[in-house]
Structures are given as C-alpha cells and as structure tokens.
Amino acid sequence: MNGRRHNEPVSLLRRAKKNPAETTVTLIGKPGCHLCEDARAVILKVTGDLGAAFEEKDILQDPALYEQYAEQIPVTLVDGRQHDFWRVDEARLRKALGA
Numbered sequence: 001m002n003g004r005r006h007n008e009p010v011s012l013l014r015r016a017k018k019n020p021a022e023t024t025v026t027l028i029g030k031p032g033c034h035l036c037e038d039a040r041a042v043i044l045k046v047t048g049d050l051g052a053a054f055e056e057k058d059i060l061q062d063p064a065l066y067e068q069y070a071e072q073i074p075v076t077l078v079d080g081r082q083h084d085f086w087r088v089d090e091a092r093l094r095k096a097l098g099a
Contacts, residue, residue: 018098020050026077039074
C-alpha cells in the first residue's frame with residue numbers, strides 16, 4: 001500500500017480551479033415566474049462578473065424539460081449539471097464557477 005487514500009484523485013479533481021470563461025450557466029424557467037426573474041438577476045450578475053456564458057431555456061417550449069423540472073423551477077445548471085433550484089445563492093454559484 002502506498003499511503004494514498006482511495007478517493008484522493010477524485011478529491012484533487014474537485015479542488016481544481018475552473019475557468020469561468022469556459023463554463024455555461026443555464027437557467028430553466030418560464031415566463032411570469034417571479035422566482036425565475038430573481039434567479040436570472042443573480043445569474044446575470046455572477047456570469048457578467050466572471051465571464052461565464054449564460055443561456056436560458058423555457059420549460060413551456062420543451063416537453064422533456066417540463067417533465068423533468070416543472071416542480072422545481074427555476075433550475076440552475078452549471079455545464080449541464082443541476083446546481084440549484086427555486087433560489088440561486090450567489091456565493092454558491094460563484095464557488096461552482098471557480099471564483
């Protein structure tokens with residue numbers, strides 16, 4: 001045994017800094033959703049500050065997204081992986097983007 005823990009490579013990868021400019025934040029919501037508007041404001045602030053890409057998807061235009069997320073909107077994805085739902089925590093999003 002070499003003294004390394006089994007999960008060491010994974011933990012080192014998790015600590016690696018991301019380049020926010022290579023990251024996409026996706027907001028999944030729908031028109032008229034006040035929580036979506038709040039989430040959009042936070043996401044636009046963070047992505048603007050850090051240079052990350054932002055995209056928005058309307059669950060009413062995509063049956064698969066509606067099926068998956070209708071009860072959770074707004075949903076925030078970072079590079080396609082679910083990050084938050086209902087509310088976006090600015091500090092948590094910044095951390096996820098490597099800030």
